[in-house]
Amino acid sequence: MPQAKLLASKVSKRFGARLVLDRIDLSVADGQFTSFVGPSGCGKTTFLRIIGGLEHASDGEIRIDGQVVDRPSSDRGFVFQTDNLLPWRTVLANARLGPELSRTTSSDERERTLRLLKLVGLAGFESHYPAQLSGGMRQRVNLARALAIDPKLLLMDEPFSALDAQTREIMQTELLRIWEQGRKTVLFVTHQIDEAIFLADQVVVFTRNPGRIKEIINIELPRPRALAVKRTPTFARYVDHIWSLIEHDVRETALTT
């Protein structure tokens, strides 16, 4: 078996007395698309943030290509839930933020970023300001910005949750189309079961109190995938299975919050 791209061993996180993550072990192969799914408060986002270096683990370690990581760096691109674009910068200047901050801008890099903007479907919008774009387009810029640093790992934290249902489905197919071009290693946090299955090679199901991995499910749906796959019996079986794993937690959350 080839060396894992990402290896998490016994990662725990405490906020005060509360144990949010309890000894998480996870291995992700190069080029694999992994979704994290689970009820609110299961620590899936916290785990992603630890991998991104935005938070420190209380215990355990994260290795990328065998190297321990404990702070943000340009080998990981983070796509946030909200688009977090700079309102005073054009689309292109926003997308080039990463290279600018790591002082690696160049005319080659500019060409590459322009190609990325084209790849995410923003050709012709390079000199627009974020306020002139729709929510879906802003998330495309957000994605291009994360890809512009050519990261080893793409970390996505519920990137489509602020979009309406139709735009979200379009963005899911768009993300797969873009991913097929480069096959980056992607970690994708979502609370939507169907989104998790549709996108991923493996779905990691979290449960809460404390956050633990309940099960890792390999998704054996052929690629490239179209939205129609969501209406196949195999897909429905995956949904039923994952729902049965987290149903108890979700009901509890729904009743207490």
Added chain:
Amino acid sequence: MSALITSRRLIQLLSIAGGLLLWEGFSRFVVANGLFLAPPSQVLREIVRLAISGRLGHDLAVSALEFAVGFGIASVLGIVLGFLMASNEAAKEASEPWVQAFNATPTVALAPLFILWAGVGIWSKVMMVVIVVIFTISINTEAGVRQTSPRLIETFRSFGATRAQIFLKLSLPSALPMILAGLKLGTARGLIGVVVAELFGARAGLGNLISESAANFDMAGLFSGVLVLAATGIMLTAVLRWLELRLVPWQGD
């Protein structure tokens, strides 16, 4: 759209013309006493006369210089102070009570003191402008820096940004709209400062024109000074508005 703008402009022009007409009629037929009120037609004639004689130009130049020097000093110091207060807790705590106190006090009351210290020349007016403007600008600057979005700070962190990069590329541009708003507020206060200080004692300047005219019961002269001041205020605000559109185009739209 353009029809709408035209009709708005029309209403504004009609309102101004109507106001002037009311003023003219009121001063001619109701007050009918040149010692208390001069009609706008007479004021305009007086403005032309003062302009031709060179008096108006000289007064305007002196007041403008006092304002410009004071406002320039206040802007630089105010912005620096605002950034200090936003980035350093000790500086914030140490300066907070003074800034708040000075900002809340009608510091124009200090005009006689400045004239005592610096004489009737321009420097007493410069001091006045600095003291009435600086805290408004520093308070706005501090608020602007503080309202930098934590989500954007986190985004910068995720790209491995240094503290200096976060300051220069994020906090500074984030604060720009608030800084400009502070400058706009400061303009009005600064003009008041110049005029009040000149009223208390000056050899030239628009405040001096006003106080001399008042002493001579020259209503046309008095209103000339006031009208020129009003025009100056409107013009300065327009300049800052233009600057705002140039510097923070993302705010409009």
